[in-house]
Amino acid sequence: MNMQLQALDDFRSAAREWLEENCPPSMRTPMVQEEIAWGGRNAHYENPESKIWLERMAEKGWTCPTWPAEFGGGGLNKEEAIILNEELRRINARPALTSFGISMLGPVLLEYGSHEQKMEHLPKIVRAEIRWCQGYSEPGSGSDLASLKTKAELQGDHYIINGSKIWTSYADKADWIFCLVRTDFEVPKHSGISFILFDMASKGVSTKPIQLISGASPFCETFFDDVKAPVENLVGRLNDGWTIAKRLLQHERTMISSFGLASGQSDRGGTTSTVDSVEGVAMRYRGDTDKLSDPVLRDDIAQFKIDSTTFALTSQRSVEESAQGQGPNATSSMLKNYGCELNKRRSELLMRAIGSQGLGWEGEGFEEHELLVTREWLRSKANSIEGGTSEIQLNVIAKRVLGLPDILSMSKTKKK
């Protein structure tokens, strides 16, 4: 035990020293949207230090600290990873790489992928060589994801894929896609889905950005017209893709729930404006010095902060608990749902905090950070829709965590 503790202490000193030497100064300042490092073939670095920081972290495998070293990861155990995270936070380091490869695909490849698939794809995620996107929702399959119709037909050693996806985040910027396709139309909907990977540069793939109420276009429509994908790109067993799909959703929810922690470093809204506290902003705009003069707003902010503090404690507890056992479980739905609602509440409070200065759209009369508050408020409305709506998360909690009966299956059995 003492030796273990000693080893962890040594790891902390070494990590601290390395970070001190290798984390560039501008990477220790709060993240700004344009400087988020996504990697990929066409990666563009607004700030050259982003690239340096990414390369240094990737070299150590610390973009994916817990992945095995043989796949390019850091090979750290959970305790070491927690320490590394603490040390990164200590110097306010920005995430070196933000990637759906890290937060979504990687974990399921580690669990379900073949050795060849791991060797092929994981190192490229670690090194930010390939940027991934997620082919899940379809125009007719939103909350009822398993009803998806994009089809993949076997022809020789390839699948031919036809159909379309929607709400594909950054499909226009991604290099590869992990995609749910129907490989059997004759069986119940959950049993005919497969999980496949292919290159977005393949012939027959096209994308079209969708403009949101915030004015931004983080999502795309994605079309597949006789796209060829080699059979070896199928992950897991044929027609068993739903298992992987659900697992990946748990990882996605865990990722999204972190936005509720007001980390200020996410890709779904919440960047520069999260640096200031809501109460600080509210007081500054009112010229208040020691007490916020609007008592109702003050009470609402206090309630919000109490909830977000207890939420942060819950995320931490979930980490402590999973360090003792399993990976993400159904509580990821709870965290996703609560985190998103908190993020939305925060945006609404910020809007109230700055009053009519939060009602501008563009141009003169408004500071850039004020316009950002407005845009991020609008962007936050998507938080409880993307990655599974809040209503779906509540269904998942009711069924999987609380064991409540499924109305659909109950009414079906009744008919028989």
Next chain:
Amino acid sequence: MAMVLNDDQQLLKESAKNFCRQNSPLSVLRRLRDEKDKIGFDKDIWNQMLELGWAGMAIPETYGGFDFGYGGLGIVLEESGRTLTSSPLISAILLGATAVNEIGSDEQKREILPKVVAGELIISLALDENISHAPNQITTSAKKDTNSFIINGEKTFVLDGHVADKFIVVARTAGETDNKQGISLFLVDANTAGVSITRTFMVDNRNSAKIKFEDVNVLSSALLGEVDKGFATLDYVLDIARIGLAAEMLGSTQEVFDRILEYLKQREQFGVLIGSFQGLQHRAANMYSEIELCKSVVRAALAGLDNKNADRVEIAELASIAKAKLSEVFFLVSNEGVQMHGGIGMTDEFDIGFFIKRARVAQQYLGDASFHRDRYASLKNF
């Protein structure tokens, strides 16, 4: 901050759970109520709790305790909250003993704490004077005489006041009504001349009293802590008690929720289990989420109390967060407890009503949600 229980704590939790379930089920509280019991708690059960060492959980060994920390006391409170066990655990232990332990002189601790731990002495805090918790709004006065103080004033919501042997009276020795300066604490025997006690039957069937002090003369040695400077340490003691009470509320809240879930899985209407209705499922899922948050803050706050490096501002924040959050969530879940049980939920015969009654008392005691949101905002400088 360790929010996962260690092995010793896990064992304690199991044993406390079994004890409460077997020895002090909710039917005990119902019986005490129906019989208008003179003491208001079951002495046999209290004696067994004392034998289990629950009273000395957070008291140092030097003073007859077991040094198991507030984490241990919190676990016991949580489990006793599940069965709504009525006992002096909150009045005499969480508040009384804690106050003596945190504020008293070595001599006072040696004299009082072993007796409290052994159950020979019930000591209760006489603090509130108004309809809502406001620990610095003290009008009860203590005027210095040569070797003594003369206390005059009225206190309300004094837990187990009708059976207490001693009170810790919060009184003003200087300053205006609202001042934090000028507050002092006194140990007053219940049988001192000039003390009159009126038992108040509370809606939750626990016990408290209104107490009048008329020219009550106590020696200067009855002073607990420093004269005029009692507020800061009192507030710290209250924070410990707020966290402990939040732990008890967590137990009660979880129990109500478990009962709701059980009912949703058993009651049929329209030919299906009512738990299959989305209108109820989403409410249950929301409650579950809120309760998960409550568990985290209670565990973190208890761990904070046992962390020697935690400062008092940190504890104050955790206490206000915990008490605010638990007050809101116990309110929500106890209301839903009645509503989601439908017709049977409104009957006295069914136990769920005991929880909504306890919820309102626990919510208000030591500050309700809005008190603690206000306090938290002030602690955070806004």
